[in-house]
Amino acid sequence: MKPTILVLGGGIGGVTVAKQLRNEMGNEDGINLARILVFEKEKSTLFAPSLTWMMVGKRKEEQIRHPMDGIEFGGVEIVYGEIESVDPDTHTVISGGNEYRGDYIVISLGAEKRDKYDLNRFGHNFYTSEGASDFYKELSQFKSGNIAVTVSSLPHTSPVAPYEAALLIEDTIREKGCRDAAEITLYTPENRPMPFANEKISAAVRRLMEEKGIQYRPKHQLKGADENSLSFSDPTKGSAEEAYDLLAYTPKHTCPALLEEAGLTGESGWVEVDSKTLQTPFDKVYAIGDIASLQGHGKPAIPMAGFFAEVQARVVAHNIARRQAGKSPDQTFEASGSYILDQGTTARKVDGRFDSDDLSLSNNSLFRHWEKVLAEKAWFLKHFQS
Ligand SMILES: Cc1cc2nc3c(=O)[nH]c(=O)nc-3n(C[C@H](O)[C@H](O)[C@H](O)COP(=O)(O)OP(=O)(O)OC[C@H]3O[C@@H](n4cnc5c(N)ncnc54)[C@H](O)[C@@H]3O)c2cc1C
Incomplete structure (x- = not known):
């Protein structure tokens, strides 16, 4: 039987996990070895890192939004609508009054604002x-x-x-x-x-x-x-x-109330996951991105950031593919990455391990600004079919 993976949320983490699963589970157009259901309440997805450009008139909405259905190929299906509840014991999700049962759940619902x-x-x-x-x-x-x-x-x-x-x-x-x-x-x-x-x-x-x-x-x-x-x-x-x-x-x-109701949140008020595997206390239920609180991390918390949601998504998808193939998971999350602080035409980059003091700040340069622009363009090119 084809495995079904329920991906909750079609933002930065959810879209990345869906794409990585598509690549690693052997799905192609026409041959789908896994069913990947992405649950999303919006018809389009917004690239939030570009909102700071939008607030100063450097981007228009249509430049940083893409219809969700651009990810619907290679076994990925979108279930539109508000998720009403999740049961991590039975791997069940209710959305639009319908019940969906999966073999794995990956939660990437972002914070409620x-x-x-x-x-x-x-x-x-x-x-x-x-x-x-x-x-x-x-x-x-x-x-x-x-x-x-x-x-x-x-x-x-x-x-x-x-x-x-x-x-x-x-x-x-x-x-x-x-x-x-x-x-x-x-x-x-x-x-x-x-x-x-x-x-x-x-x-x-x-x-x-x-x-x-x-x-x-x-x-x-x-x-x-x-x-x-x-x-x-x-x-x-x-x-x-x-x-x-x-x-x-x-x-x-805040963490979405439905996750608290599901018994998925810990003392921190967020979904506490193993800092390496990103699995919640429930088997085959993972949480990534802004809602995930990494247990056992040296520093109080790593920042909520899209680049961590992406890295975590790739690790989780890879390990699900391994588990499904009867192999042991062989990737772990490392809090390395970079963050660009743009100033309009130049920018500086914070780079290194975010769970240690081993971080550096680059000089101000035009190159860093263009690196941020390229990351924005790459996001849509990599993940969406036009
Ligand atoms: C102004 C701004 C600037 C930023 N700049 C940067 C940057 O420069 N670099 C960087 O790395 N990060 C940046 N970020 C952070 C980055 O956008 C987030 O860390 C990232 O989006 C988190 O990904 P996620 O998948 O956890 O959540 P999200 O991307 O928020 O996705 C959550 C998805 O779940 C959906 N959803 C929620 N609840 C439900 C429900 N009940 N039913 C169905 N669907 C639901 C939402 O509609 C959404 O699509 C920025 C964010 C903002 C706001």
Whole structure:
């Protein structure tokens, strides 16, 4: 009997796992040795790393979105609709009132994102395409005032994105000729920039913000908002009211409730998996990407990032193919990778092992910027048929 693999979520992790399974399970067009069902509520998939470009008008929605059905070949089928429940004991998923049973489950549902303090009434959630595009509409009319980039809570996906957003906004308004009439401030509960990295890298990013005249307010926990100001708990003054004219913010991230209901979450509130195999406590049930919390990792947590979702997806798919062929899994996840901090026309790259201090930051260069552009183009070319 053909094995069935249920892939929950068609974002970065889910699409990568489906493609890798297709390649490794012996599927071709016409000969499908495995059934790969991808469960996705949206008809199209968005490449979120490009949202920071969208918020400054460098990308339009159609450039960073692709219809989901572009992955539907070589034994991959999409089940559209909201997943209602998962039973990891019986490998069963309910979606659209129908029950699907598989031999393996790979969960890559990403974090659930919600607005805190009704922030959507006052500003723009740049972690969505709508928020990024609406922010740009206001930025393109902007002449003077205070622009606030606010991290509304921790943890959030892509700890680099708020810094990149502030730098890209700075670049854009300088190009527009109104830099001198603007104040840009980044507020975050973090102690220092990109705390997953070592102190040297944090200090370099902080210097970069200073050079660009971007105000940096760490240890600022958002407590409330109205149409003119944001309230924070402030480490020195106790509390602070900060005025703004234009606001971009990151939403609150939580693990999808259906995974908690399924008994898949641990003390961390996220799906705890073996840090090497990415298997949950349930046999043949794996979790990858933003929802996965790696148990037994040296550092508190590796950042939520698309490149880790991709690496994890490949490891899991490969090991499922091995298990299915009666062989032992022979790949493990290593937290090595790289992250590019773009500034508009140049960029810097953080590279190395994210579960250690063994990380380096490259010099600022045009080449790194184009590396990020190429990664975006490669994403769609590699995974989707047009
Ligand atoms: C602004 C921004 C910039 C970023 N920049 C970078 C970067 O430069 N580099 C980098 O590596 N990463 C970056 N990231 C992070 C990266 O996008 C995420 O880490 C990655 O998308 C996580 O992949 P995932 O598969 O875990 O989840 P997602 O890609 O979020 O996919 C989850 C999928 O599950 C679907 N889903 C959820 N619930 C259900 C349900 N109940 N039923 C059916 N479908 C459901 C969703 O619709 C979605 O398609 C950035 C993210 C943002 C927001």
